Amino acid sequence: MHLNPYGEDPVRFAVELAAAPPRTAEELTDRCVAAGVVVERPGTDGDVAEVAEFLERWLAVVDSGEHRERARLLNALLAESSSSPRLTDHSGNGWHIHYRDADLPLAGVLRALISVGTALHLAGRGMDRLHRCAATDCHRAFADFTRGGRQRYCSPSCANRDAVRRHRARAGRPS
Numbered sequence: 199m200h201l202n203p204y205g206e207d208p209v210r211f212a213v214e215l216a217a218a219p220p221r222t223a224e225e226l227t228d229r230c231v232a233a234g235v236v237v238e239r240p241g242t243d244g245d246v247a248e249v250a251e252f253l254e255r256w257l258a259v260v261d262s263g264e265h266r267e268r269a270r271l272l273n274a275l276l277a278e279s280s281s282s283p284r285l286t287d288h289s290g291n292g293w294h295i296h297y298r299d300a301d302l303p304l305a306g307v308l309r310a311l312i313s314v315g316t317a318l319h320l321a322g323r324g325m326d327r328l329h330r331c332a333a334t335d336c337h338r339a340f341a342d343f344t345r346g347g348r349q350r351y352c353s354p355s356c357a358n359r360d361a362v363r364r365h366r367a368r369a370g371r372p373s
Contacts, residue, residue: 205315205318205319206315206319206341206343207233207234207315208311208312208314208315208316209312209315209316209319209341210341211233211235211308211311211312212253212256212312212315212316212341213338213339213340213341213352214229214233215229215249215253215308216253216256216257216260216338216339217338217339219249219250219253220241220246220249221246222243222246223240223241223242223243223245223246224240224241226241226245226246226249226304227240227241227304230304230308235307235308235311236288236289237304237307238288238289238301238307239301239303239304240304241303241304241305242303242304244303244305245303245304245305246305248303248305248306248309249304249305249308252275252279252305252308252309252312255271255274255275256275256312256313256316257339258271259271259272259275259316259328260328260329260330260339261330265325265326268320268325268328269320269325272313272316272317272320275309275313275316276313276314276317278309279298279306279309279310279312279313279314280297280298280310280313280314281296281297281298281299281310282297283295283296283297284296286300288300296310297310297314298310298311316328316341319341323342323343323347324347326342326347327341327342327343327347328340328341328342329341329342329349329350331350331351331352331353331356332350332351332356332360333351333352333356333357333359333360334360334363335359336351336352336356338352338353338356339352340352340353
């Protein structure tokens with residue numbers, strides 16, 4: 199069985215890239231390989247710039263609280279980044295569906311993976327499943343993959359830090 203490469207992993211990778219954008223072509227390529235992206239063409243400086251611009255637009259999707267606006271922004275990314283689904287065995291490790299044209303530079307591959315992955319995430323789990331961390335000292339984006347869909351923090355450490363802050367405020371102690 200071949201799992202959908204456009205599912206949860208690209209959304210998690212988008213969150214990671216948005217928190218710490220790659221600064222060099224080598225870093226971009228290395229992080230893609232580490233994330234399991236099949237890299238047919240190593241990243242270039244142009245890819246780094248394109249990924250940075252794309253991530254800004256992806257974060258606008260995260261920051262949009264209104265469902266129709268979120269869908270509009272994501273649909274624009276999908277229109278620019280994806281293509282008709284097609285079967286491929288480009289890497290020789292099994293037939294699977296691609297929602298992108300063949301022979302794209304690395305930035306194009308990431309735009310398609312992340313855009314389609316985000317659309318599948320929101321359509322499958324709910325339009326409210328992208329957020330910014332609720333901790334006052336953190337504004338990191340995150341995708342909510344929890345069963346109940348009530349995640350408010352990007353990490354357990356932010357949740358714990360905020361809980362301590364609230365506890366100290368109730369107890370009248372400074373944070």
